[in-house]
Amino acid sequence: MVTSLAKRRGFIYPGSEIYGGLANTYDYGPLGVELLRNIKNAWWDHFVTKRSDIYGLESSILMNPKVWEASGHVASFAEVMIDCKNCQLRTRADHLIEDYFSEKGQEKKVEGFPPEKLGGLLKENKIPCPNCKKFNWTKPRLFNNLFETSIGIISGEKSKAYLRGEIAQGMFVNFKNILDSISPKLPFGLAQSGAAFRNEITKGKLTFRTLQFNLSEFEYFFDPEIKNWEKQYDYWKEEMWKWTTNILGLSERNLRWRTHTDEERSHYSKKTEDIDYKYPWGFKELYGLAYRTDFDLKNHMEKSGVDLRYTDPETGKKFIPHVVEPTFGMDRSLLAMLFDAYTEEADGNKRRVILKLKKDFAPYKIAVFPLLANKPDLVKKARELFDKLRTAIPSVAWDDRGNIGKRYFAQDEIGTPWCVTVDFQTLENDTITIRDRDTTEQVRVSISELESWFEEKLK
Ligand code: GAP
Numbered sequence: 001m002v003t004s005l006a007k008r009r010g011f012i013y014p015g016s017e018i019y020g021g022l023a024n025t026y027d028y029g030p031l032g033v034e035l036l037r038n039i040k041n042a043w044w045d046h047f048v049t050k051r052s053d054i055y056g057l058e059s060s061i062l063m064n065p066k067v068w069e070a071s072g073h074v075a076s077f078a079e080v081m082i083d084c085k086n087c088q089l090r091t092r093a094d095h096l097i098e099d100y101f102s103e104k105g106q107e108k109k110v111e112g113f114p115p116e117k118l119g120g121l122l123k124e125n126k127i128p129c130p131n132c133k134k135f136n137w138t139k140p141r142l143f144n145n146l147f148e149t150s151i152g153i154i155s156g157e158k159s160k161a162y163l164r165g166e167i168a169q170g171m172f173v174n175f176k177n178i179l180d181s182i183s184p185k186l187p188f189g190l191a192q193s194g195a196a197f198r199n200e201i202t203k204g205k206l207t208f209r210t211l212q213f214n215l216s217e218f219e220y221f222f223d224p225e226i227k228n229w230e231k232q233y234d235y236w237k238e239e240m241w242k243w244t245t246n247i248l249g250l251s252e253r254n255l256r257w258r259t260h261t262d263e264e265r266s267h268y269s270k271k272t273e274d275i276d277y278k279y280p281w282g283f284k285e286l287y288g289l290a291y292r293t294d295f296d297l298k299n300h301m302e303k304s305g306v307d308l309r310y311t312d313p314e315t316g317k318k319f320i321p322h323v324v325e326p327t328f329g330m331d332r333s334l335l336a337m338l339f340d341a342y343t344e345e346a347d348g349n350k351r352r353v354i355l356k357l358k359k360d361f362a363p364y365k366i367a368v369f370p371l372l373a374n375k376p377d378l379v380k381k382a383r384e385l386f387d388k389l390r391t392a393i394p395s396v397a398w399d400d401r402g403n404i405g406k407r408y409f410a411q412d413e414i415g416t417p418w419c420v421t422v423d424f425q426t427l428e429n430d431t432i433t434i435r436d437r438d439t440t441e442q443v444r445v446s447i448s449e450l451e452s453w454f455e456e457k458l459k
Contacts, residue, residue, distance in 0.1 A: 002280075002338050003206055005353065009414050011035065011338065012207060024204050024211045031414055032334070034363035034395065036214065039248070039333050040193055042361070043216045046247055047191055054189035054218055055182065059170025061195060067169050068146060068162050070303035071296060076267040077165055078142045080115045081201055082122070087132035092202045093118040093140045100127045102282050112264035115140040147197040147211070163197035168325060171219045172296040175308050186310060186321055187227060191218035193330070205281055207331040214330035219292070221321040223312070232324045233271065233291055240289060240326050244275055248333060249358040250340050254278040255286070268295040277336040286336055288327045294320040337361065341415060355415030356438060362415040364397040365458065369407050371423040373400040382422035385432070385447060389420075392451045393458070412437055418454070 006012040011032035015025030028036055048056050068074050080093040094111045097118065101108040110118060119140045121127075128135045146165050150158035164170070171190040178190060193216040200209050207213070222232055237257070244250050260272040269290040277286040297320045301308040309318040343354045359365065366389060370382035379400065390396045397416060399407045404421065411419050419435045425444075426432050432450065435442045445453050 001344075001353075002342050005342070005355075005413065006032070006206065006338065024200050024209060026207050026210060031363040035337070035357070035361060036330060036334055038361045038363075039337070040214070040216065040330055042247060043243075043328060043330070043333075044191075044193060046243060047189075047216075047218060051189075053184075053187065054191050054220075055178065055184065057171060057174060057178075057190050057192045058194065059167070059174060059192065061164050061197075062149075062151070062161055063164060063169060063173065065159075065161055066303060067173055067300075068165070070299045071169050071172075072267045072299065073146055073162075073165050074144070077145045079145055079201075080113075080118050080140045081143050082119075082140045083138045084129040084132060084134065085136040085138060086134040087129060089129055089131040090201050091130075093122065095202045096130070097121050097125075097127060099130070100125065107283075109261055109264065112261065115142060143199070143201070145198045145200070147199050165196060165198055166217075166327075167192045167194050167196055167215050168217060168219060168292075168296070168327075172300055175221075175297060175300075176306060179310065185313065187220060187222035187232070189218040189220040192216070205279070207335055208279065208284070210331065215327065216330055217325060217327035219323045219325050221310070221323050223310075223319065224294075224322040225319075229291055229293075229322060229324065233289065236324055236326045237273065237289055240275060240287060240328075243328075244287070248337060248361075250277065250336055254336075254340060256283060258283070266290065268292045277332070277339075279335070279339060285329075286332050287329065288325075290325045290327070292323045292325050294322050296323070297321065350409075352409060352412060354412045354437060357415035359417040359458065362417055363395060364411070364414065364416045365393060365395045366418050366420055366454065367397040367399050367407070367411045367416045368420045369399050369404065369422070371404060371421055377427055378422055378424070381426055385420070385422060385450075389450070389454075393454055408435065408440075418457075420450070 009031060010029030013027045013029055014021045015027050016022045048054050081090060082093045083090045094113060097110050098108055110121065122137060126135050147163040149161050149163055151161045152158040170192055178184065195212055196215045197212050200211055202209060204210055220232065220236065244255060245252055254277055256276050258274050258276050265272050270293050272288060272290040274285045275287040276283040297308045301320065308320065310321050311318050337357060341355045341357045343356050345352045345354060368382055368386040368389065370378035372378055386396060386398050399411065401407065408419055417437045421433045423433065430447045431444050432447060433442045433444055
């Protein structure tokens with residue numbers, strides 16, 4: 001349902017569709033891009049602008065390849081793949097096994113298991129190919145998720161580079177620049193929002209697992225001798241939950257915390273927990289929280305030869321800070337919001353689809369209609385109102401297609417919280433009706449009070 005609505009109403013389109021698509025790529029349409037921007041802006045506002053201890057950064061997607069060697073991604077950012085010898089389906093062995101058990105109603109976590117162990121599980125359970133149903137797999141083998149590219153234009157002189165696999169490295173390699181330019185005092189955070197790239201081979205569901213995705217995350221640096229890492233970790237765990245439930249407004253019954261197993265935990269982390277969301281295909285990762293210790297700064301200091309230690313301004317103590325990292329996938333946030341908001345209600349003998357998005361995230365806040373599109377007086381008055389509202393309130397839509405009932409249905413489906421209708425009474429006494437998306441109740445308000453009415457509601 002959400003998949004078809006997302007495409008039909010301009011939220012998410014398959015990437016390069018007129019050429020048959022490109023697996024695991026998607027584009028955002030006019031409504032999707034507004035929703036995505038609202039999520040990204042809310043994240044930045046909440047974690048950066050409104051805090052005095054977190055600073056923003058925007059680092060380059062392309063970095064010196066030595067960054068990825070030092071970070072351990074060249075050696076350890078690997079997954080296990082297998083191919084079906086019958087139909088040539090290529091997939092990640094861990095996902096295949098997890099999906100197989102999930103369809104049987106069992107939750108099994110095998111991410112991070114070595115190739116031999118995954119091969120053993122495939123054999124033991126005779127797990128067939130989900131595409132051709134045959135059991136005829138190649139041996140599981142490792143592949144690196146980093147997206148390779150090359151710099152230079154003359155073949156033979158090109159040098160290998162990587163599209164960043166995570167945005168965190170931008171924060172670590174700029175750590176000295178930050179200390180030298182703005183002299184922050186520990187504890188402090190460095191935040192960034194931007195695109196990350198991974199060579200994913202398992203076909204994702206909508207934007208759940210894509211080759212390019214939008215990530216927002218921060219590294220929170222602290223002195224481990226002064227701040228207990230568990231306390232820092234628990235503080236951010238609570239803050240992440242608050243963001244997910246209070247700010248995004250996702251329903252708690254669709255959320256849970258899950259601790260990574262030793263096998264799946266990333267090479268840089270001492271402890272990782274995910275907030276999982278209950279997608280239609282089961283509980284899967286939405287966000288992650290990791291205690292990365294001093295792993296990254298220590299390795300960059302060793303490999304670059306540059307001193308990345310922090311000097312305590314009071315005691316003069318020099319040390320490498322430790323870091324806790326809350327990470328937030330923006331595409332998964334959008335997806336979870338769509339699933340959470342999607343509601344169907346009976347309306348007489350019709351079915352009303354309502355996207356009950358939180359009003360501050362809705363792509364359009366208000367839609368303005370003339371009651372009838374063929375009455376010039378009504379259209380003129382409605383246009384004037386539309387132009388006036390647009391300058392005061394962001395994201396106001398105009399709709400004069402079909403009849404009023406159809407317009408309400410169309411706006412409900414894209415989550416517009418309020419519809420304003422200019423009717424014959426408007427021409428007499430300058431009042432309009434405002435109809436509420438969730439209750440369908442209508443109130444009559446004077447045009448002179450309209451802006452303050454909405455400003456109050458959008459507070
Ligand atoms: N710096 C830590 C880091 O990158 P991660 O768990 O590998 O951690 C962070 O990724 C978040 O990015 C995940 O919690 C998820 O929301 C999102 N994510 C990861 N891979 C993705 C993909 N292929 N497509 C869409 N979102 C993805």
